[in-house]
């Protein structure tokens with residue numbers, strides 16, 4: 001891989017006696033959609049928190065565009081171009097869609113008018129134009145996910161971390177979400193996404209990293225991943241293992 005956008009090198013993180021991430025290393029190329037796969041507790045969200053600067057790793061380092069970002073903090077990571085959504089939606093409930101997205105836009109915008117312009121564009125891109133002035137808590141579940149993405153997009157990320165953004169949606173809603181992910185990539189945004197539903201994830205991604213009990217189990221293209229006995233066992237059940 002020529003000059004990766006993101007390089008994760010030997011990242012380890014424990015919470016008390018729980019080893020959430022153990023010596024994780026991989027790289028992500030600009031323009032890639034990378035899937036992060038693994039059962040509950042595998043360390044996916046913890047790794048997102050580390051990449052986004054929300055928590056510090058115990059060991060290892062993260063390079064973004066060749067510069068070290070581990071330890072610089074969440075706001076600095078956002079300024080460098082790392083955006084993220086949360087597994088548990090974190091909108092400001094009583095604020096409108098527009099106001100929520102403006103919070104993201106204020107990372108760069110100095111004035112309200114500029115933040116509002118930027119937010120309005122991102123809202124339209126995310127298919128929420130008709131919901132602009134609706135309070136966040138009134139949104140349907142898929143629109144809440146869109147709002148999470150819109151707020152992250154307003155920070156102008158070059159790398160976007162999507163944590164289970166399609167979980168709990170109907171198949172139709174999930175398909176619409178997949179299209180949004182494709183649209184994001186077409187905008188030049190590199191994406192790492194955590195998703196449990198393999199039928200949704202595999203057609204979308206270029207490559208996957210599989211985590212289990214905090215460790216990297218394997219890394220490869222979707223076609224390679226689905227052939228791996230451990231992945232088959234975990235996601236399809238014992239009877240599918242050849």
Ligand SMILES: Nc1ncnc2c1ncn2[C@@H]1O[C@H](COP(=O)(O)OP(=O)(O)O)[C@@H](O)[C@H]1O
Nearest residue numbers: 015018020038039040041042043044045046047
């Ligand atoms: N902030 C935290 N404080 C304490 N324990 C945590 C924290 N984040 C993650 N963990 C623990 O680390 C392990 C991995 O969690 P997580 O990264 O959320 O897994 P996943 O997202 O793959 O389901 C779990 O055992 C979880 O309880």
Ligand SMILES: [Mg+2]
Nearest residue numbers: 044045046087
């Ligand atoms: Mg998680």
